[in-house]
Amino acid sequence: MDLHLLSLLLFCVCRQGLTNDEVLNDSPIPLIPLMPSHPKEESGNSAPSTQEPSKTGHPSAATVPPLLVPTSGSNGDSSEEDNQKQDEGCRAQARRPKSRKALAYAIQKLGMKMLGQMKTGPEQPNVIISPLSISLILSQLALGALNETEELLMRHLHANTLPCYHMSIQNFLERLRKSDLQVATRIYLQKGFEPKPEFVNQSQYLYDSEPVTFKGVAEVNEWVEKATNGKVSDFLTSLPPNLLLMLINAVHFKGEWKARFDPRFTSKDVFYIDDKHLVNVDMMMGPKYPLSLLIDADLDAQVAWFPFKNHMSMLVVMPMNGQVNISDLATKLNISDLYDRLPEERSMQVKLPKFKLDYSQELCEALTNIGMGELFTSPNLAAIAEGPLLVSSVQHKSSMEITEEGAEAAAATTVVISRSNPSFSLNQPFFFALMDDKTQAPIFLGVITNPNPGAPAVQSSGGSGGDKNDKHFDKSFGEPPK
Template sequence: MDMDLCLTLLLICLCSQGATNAEETEDQSIPLIPLIPSQPIEEGQSQGTSEPATLIDTTVSAPSVPPTNSTSPDEEEGNSCQAISQSPDTKQTITAAIQRLGVQLLQNLETSTEQPNVIISPLSISLALSQLALGAKNETEELLMFHLHNNSIPCYHESLHNVLRQLRNRDMQIATRMFLRQGFEAKQDFVSESLRFYDSEPAIVESLQQINEWVENATQGKMTDFLSSLPPNLLLMLINAVYFKGEWKARFDPNFTSKGVFYLDDLHMVDVDMMEDTKHPLSFLIDNELEAQVARFPFTNDMSLLVIMPESGKVNVTSLSSYLNISDLYERLPKERAVQVKVPKFKLEYSQELQEVLTKLGLGEMFLNPNLAGIADGPLPVSSVMHKSGMEINEDGAMAAAATAVIISRASNPIFHLTQPFFFVLIDDVTQIPIFMGVINNPNPGAPVLQRVEFDKDKVGFPVDKNDMGSFVNPPK
């Protein structure tokens, strides 16, 4: 089985007054952003009218042809935007902005016993907030654009559209959809621009099964029964899903996968399935500023898994961020060489309400009184942002391995053992945009936590690798 990385991220819902509360949304596994207008909208009525509303025509009319040898102002602006959106500087700015947003989110997302790991998609979060920004006006649009790219990119939506088009040419599927309740009429410009920039086609909501089947298809069957129930008084949903499936350039033999240990901290560890290889082609370095080991595991089609494992055994994203420049770190990695490696095999899921963390980042106004008049008239505060993701690493879908004890004792290659908490970035090699990003503190959260017992290798009667000191629950006799 190939490695599967899949994430279905944001569902943006417009709901009528009093649509949702904490109890009503607690059991929903779908990412939600309900937007609540000031007045309830009766079934079959659009906002501001008593007549039945239908789904608006999203066909974008062809521009009129200007006279020969003349250029209209719109054409001049379009040509200018095309040049800006395709420039290398613009793409680098978008890359840096998405990297920054991802790191900021990880800095403020807390782990728990139930969810010791954090896995997010900075790309998908940026995509969702960007589509929301299409319907934002005045100060709300400025606020979103500031957090998306520091207001530094003219023609932002067209620029991001070009980046998405480039990413879709690889082993990456990015799907968006706009679901509208029968009778709700979104504004023509918002629907047309959502279709133009983000390929978000509109459809009438017919059933819960309809939405779940869309998510399942968008993630190649990896997320089923995604939504447990439709949000009450639903008006509109904007969904995006990012799905990646790749193969390591250098696979490893599943016959060498064996039980190993992953050190949670200085005192505790868990059993995991460890993938092993003694001469794995790996690009890695030790960064003194980060005080961490850094390694790059490439996939077959211009994608890589960049791993940062602090020497302290704990991942502090805040401390890392002071020195962390993902693109610079990626460029500084040396050529591949044969390395003895160990990498845990795992399958993890993550879901989180993001309202608190987005508020910490300065987007609190979005949940209070935003101006989203580009979507529909009337107050439309965002009430919730939920995020759900899944990630799996196995033998075929990972360029990583580790050696057995017998092999370790005779190996002469450098060692990279991914056996303690680490920070990772699934990165596009061409754009260097982080598709997935996260912190793995425990790759096997369902396993019992074991107590580490330190012992002296000089007293155990056989050689012990210093990197494996304290890895036995009971010292050998």
């Protein structure tokens, strides 16, 4: 079985009140091709030569004083020795399990808020976002924010429990890049625009986000396609005319189940969209699949854990009533608690729909709805550059594909013997989270309402439900206590 997940997030910063002829001498707006990881930069891809050079040169752990804590109130008179001590202290704190768990919880909180703001429709009935991608872009923007704007960003990032927040993010990214997850970031600068060197250096040091000059939309789309293994093409069609700076990141995951699904058992089956409608889907089936499954009384849902290789997993929450209520989940979901209560794997019949979904959304409205509207009207981004700047566009695109392809893990053959042969079928709407098991941080969050939106939905013969619930929930696990 093969799982592909990816996310792209584009953050555009513009000058307020700038006329078109003040932006560029060249038209159209150029962009630069991005390359994941650490590409060898050619001379033509360096930051604009008109930019004031940084006093520290190229950033490194030894030369860049890291912004490890919120910058408001920081003392610029610190000696190099003090900065080094602060750096070492924050590095040690960022590696602590407590800090990693706090960061994971912060990413989850923001992710659930954003998931609740996502819009669906006939063309996009399912939702998938990357809270990691969104957290990274807002955290990087916080490096360029001052006073109330910085406090606003750090509050919504839930960074109050992490005094070394930016270093915790850096440590987290270093860990993820050693797994099957790929994270690529870039800063694109308009020709002639000169951001403050400290913001550029800190972005590169903490977020591995190198500055490059715009060359063209087509080149950005080419990088996007390459960085996502061809899963996303034509990401950009246009950009704001007064664009000065663009932050972008790409998150890509490709994983294999520890226990694969045999494609010979895949067949057409029904998925209940709601009490009155169903759709035919390609349903994968494991007749004796090792699965950790529990019924959670607070969530009134079945919770299943599907592990991948290399310390990643997919956590699935399927409500008993067949409807996913994100606002309810956001208040009740405690992923760490679910991890602690997951039982031993048990051999059972498991059904999981095959699906491929794409989801894209402009996030300005969603960020405004959760209380971050100041970013789009009158933010203080003076740590990026002098003069009035504002965020003009936040574009997010994610996709997910599940098939039976992939390698079989050697340790996936353990079978738990029991007198009954229980079953678990994901044949109604469910919430899922792609997790980093070591930190329990959600990398992707989503809701599957219809795995096959291209197929016509038909009337369910069960009317208001009828026998449907007996199909969904195996009684050997018991009903949740009332």
